[in-house]
Amino acid sequence: MNNEPIVKEYSREYQDQVVELILTIQQAEYNIPITKGDQPDLMAIEDFYQTGNGNFWVAVYNDKVIGTISLLDIGNRQVALRKMFVERDYRGATFNAARILLNHALRWAKEKSVKEVYLGTTPQFLAAHRFYEKNGFESIDSDVLPENFPIMAVDKKFYRYTVD
Known part of the structure; x- marks a missing residue:
């Protein structure tokens, strides 16, 4: 039996599950005081993420969204990795959901001739x-970020991945 989730490009049918997954992880697991209203991108995924060199994917297991990842096109052949979330029960080696999502997004970036992927995290x-770090991202100072990089209020640690 294959335990690996399937990565699918986001479509509106996943909207409610995506919002529920992300808010549950942010609020219940990490106690971050953030709401759906604080994240208008979640209500406009196609317009916000699925343009240019950007996209948004879901990891699906047994018809349930268990993970998300997106690349936001910030111009100059650079993207911001955003909304990487995996439901707690699907983290780790059993399902490899995070690795599968990240590898999918990085392959996309390479196919689109993206040169760098940046991210901010808490x-x-x-x-x-x-x-x-295990997947090739290097920790960088915020002053190295491209000027188009959208820094979120909670982001205090930043990374860069050079696409080869």
Whole structure:
């Protein structure tokens, strides 16, 4: 039996599941005081993410969205990795959901001739820091970010991945 989730390009049929997954992780798991209203991009995924070199994907397991990832086109052949979330029960080696999502997004970036992927994250996401570093991202200071990079209020740690 294949335990791996399937990565699919976002479509509106996944809207409610995507919002529920992301808000649950942000609010219940990490106690971040953020609401759906604070994230208008979640209500306009096609217009916000699925343009230029950007896109948004979901990881689906047994018809349920268990993970998300997106690349936001910020111009100059650069993208911002955003909205990378995996439901707690699907993290780790059993399902490899995070690795599958990230590899899918990085392949997309390479196919689109993107040269760099940037991301910002919160200091408390220590497992995420290890994950990104293990997957070729280098920690950078905020002053190295491209001027078009959208810094979120909670972002205090930043990474860059050079697409080869």
